[in-house]
Every structure is written in C-alpha cells, then in structure tokens.
Amino acid sequence: MSDELERLEREATDKLESISTEDELATWYRTYLGRQGEVTSAMKGISQRPAEERPAFGQAVNALRNALQEAFDARQDNILAASLRKRLNDEAIDVTLPGRLPQAGNLHPVTKMIRDITRVFGLMGFQTVEGPEVEDAYYAFDALNIPQDHPARDVWDTIFIESDQREIVLRPHTSPMQIRTMEQVDPPVRVVVPGRCYRYEALDATHEWHFHQIEGLAVDTNITMTDLKGTLAEFARQIFGQERKVRFRCDYFPFVEPGVDFAIDCMFCEGSGCRVCSKTGWIELLGAGMVHPNVLRHVGYDPDEYTGWAFGMGIERIVMLKYGIEDIRHFYQGDVRFLSQFNRVLA
Numbered sequence: 001m002s003d004e005l006e007r008l009e010r011e012a013t014d015k016l017e018s019i020s021t022e023d024e025l026a027t028w029y030r031t032y033l034g035r036q037g038e039v040t041s042a043m044k045g046i047s048q049r050p051a052e053e054r055p056a057f058g059q060a061v062n063a064l065r066n067a068l069q070e071a072f073d074a075r076q077d078n079i080l081a082a083s084l085r086k087r088l089n090d091e092a093i094d095v096t097l098p099g100r101l102p103q104a105g106n107l108h109p110v111t112k113m114i115r116d117i118t119r120v121f122g123l124m125g126f127q128t129v130e131g132p133e134v135e136d137a138y139y140a141f142d143a144l145n146i147p148q149d150h151p152a153r154d155v156w157d158t159i160f161i162e163s164d165q166r167e168i169v170l171r172p173h174t175s176p177m178q179i180r181t182m183e184q185v186d187p188p189v190r191v192v193v194p195g196r197c198y199r200y201e202a203l204d205a206t207h208e209w210h211f212h213q214i215e216g217l218a219v220d221t222n223i224t225m226t227d228l229k230g231t232l233a234e235f236a237r238q239i240f241g242q243e244r245k246v247r248f249r250c251d252y253f254p255f256v257e258p259g260v261d262f263a264i265d266c267m268f269c270e271g272s273g274c275r276v277c278s279k280t281g282w283i284e285l286l287g288a289g290m291v292h293p294n295v296l297r298h299v300g301y302d303p304d305e306y307t308g309w310a311f312g313m314g315i316e317r318i319v320m321l322k323y324g325i326e327d328i329r330h331f332y333q334g335d336v337r338f339l340s341q342f343n344r345v346l347a
Ligand SMILES: [Zn+2]
Pocket: 266, 267, 268, 269, 270, 271, 272, 273, 274, 275, 276, 277, 278, 279, 281, 282
C-alpha cells in the first residue's frame, strides 16, 4: 500500500476512535467514505499513476475502503448502543410514583338540574320539548292573553330586537312554547319546556339578564287544580326531599285563571324561619295556574271541552335553593372552581 493510503488509514482510524456522537460519526463518514470523501478522491487519483501500478493501487484503495467501512459499522453500533442505553436511563419511568389524574369536564349545574327536573316530569308522562329563543311577540305575549296595551306586558322587561312589521323579542319566558305546542297537537298535551330566557335587567345577586326556565303544560278533558297540586308536590319532593310540605296561594298571571304561587316549607330551617326563607318558613318555587280560556281559544281548543294547567319556574333559583348558592352571577362567570363543585353532588 502506498504511503499516502497508509497515512489516510491511520488518520481515519484515529479520528473514528475519538468519536462519541452520532453527528460526529456522520461527519466522519462524509469526510472519508462519502462521495466527495478522501477515499473516493484517492481512487480518482488512479489515472495519474503509471499503468503497471494501477491494478495494485486499485486493490489497495478497495481494501482500505472495506476496512474503513467495517470500522465505521462497528463504531456506529457502539455509539448507537451507548445512546440507546443513555436514553433508556434518562427517560426511565418510575412506575411507583402516584399518577396524575386528567382533569375531566363536567356538566353545568343548570344543565344538570334541567336533566333532573325533566327526568322527574318524564316519569310522570311529560315529554320534553324545546323552542326558539328569538320569538315572535305573538307567541311571547298576545297568544298568552297579554295583548299589546295590556299593563302586564311591562312586567317582563323584554329585550326587543325588531319592531317594524312584527315585534321580535328575545323570549322573556318559556311560555311561548305552550302556544307552539298546542298549535301542533290535539289534546292530551303533557310537555315540559326547558330553555334560556332573556330580560333587560340590572344584574344583582338574584337577577341575571339571561337565565333558564322550565315551563310545564298539561291539557286534556277533566284536568283540574288537583292534578296540578299532585304533580307539583311530586316534583318538589323528588328534587327537595320526600318530607317537603307544599303550599299553594292565590297569585296573578295573565295566562292562567286562577293563578297560584307554589311554595315548599324551608329545608334550611324546617319551617321555623331563617334568612333564606325571609323568616317565613316557606320558599316560593314557581308560579302556576289553570290555563286561561283565552289561551285555549287562541290555539283552537274548545275551553268548554278542555281544561289544563301550566307552570313556569326559574332553574337557577332551584339550583341556588338546593345547594345554598347566594349569588346567581356565579353561574355565568365561567369560574371552574365554582362549577366543578357540582361534579359529585348532582346525580
Ligand atoms: Zn328557612
């Protein structure tokens, strides 16, 4: 072998031995065995040699190339094995450490309460239906026995969004679905209507400008106030406990006659009087009553043949009462610390 090739072999072998990383290995390969590498250019030098030396020189370069390739492969195996050992060591997982639980989401307390309440009514034969949040004033007021000039129209601080030809509102209550449902089907009707409602109100601990209601409606022949009392008592006991006492008192709503307010005895003080029940021992849950004959007429039901009752309640209020929440604004501030508390307490 020529001196030149011997020098090349020594240099390449020495360098290869000092290499410890995969990057250096790649550089070494390019330098000696690559297409622009020194072994290749040595081979190209063959043409400058006298013809009789060429075969031996060619063999010597080939032998050098093979020897270096072999040395390279062996070094590469070593380095890869070492780096694998290092990674296994560095990335070792201590399976004895306690795991970190992923944070799971949960349903909003209002959503859960809607499900609880619709389930209670579902067991009593009520179907759950939903309606539009952007509503025609006809359904929100007129058909519910609240004509344009009726003073009761001011009771709902309605958000109007269009008033040129037709009055379009963000529904201030879920009651429009009473009308929409009765327009669609003949009696018997048994529905509950959960949904979001809107009112132009200043925010405080008990008022939000948007909130949720559940409307209930039952219409058939021979539906009486007794049916209303039995149904609402069952609802209250399912949600607030079997020992609850219930109270009905006269109240006024334009779409019912007679109207009632429905209350349960206070579960915080068992009726003896506390801050939550304003020392009365009773907590008002909702308004209800026998469907006004005018409402039945609006949808083409004969009030001499059919009677019915309806109720409407605020969901947030029910959740607040059940869990002792003092401020309605908690529901819509998106504070996960508040919202995730209900993971366990609600079914
Ligand atoms: Zn009380």
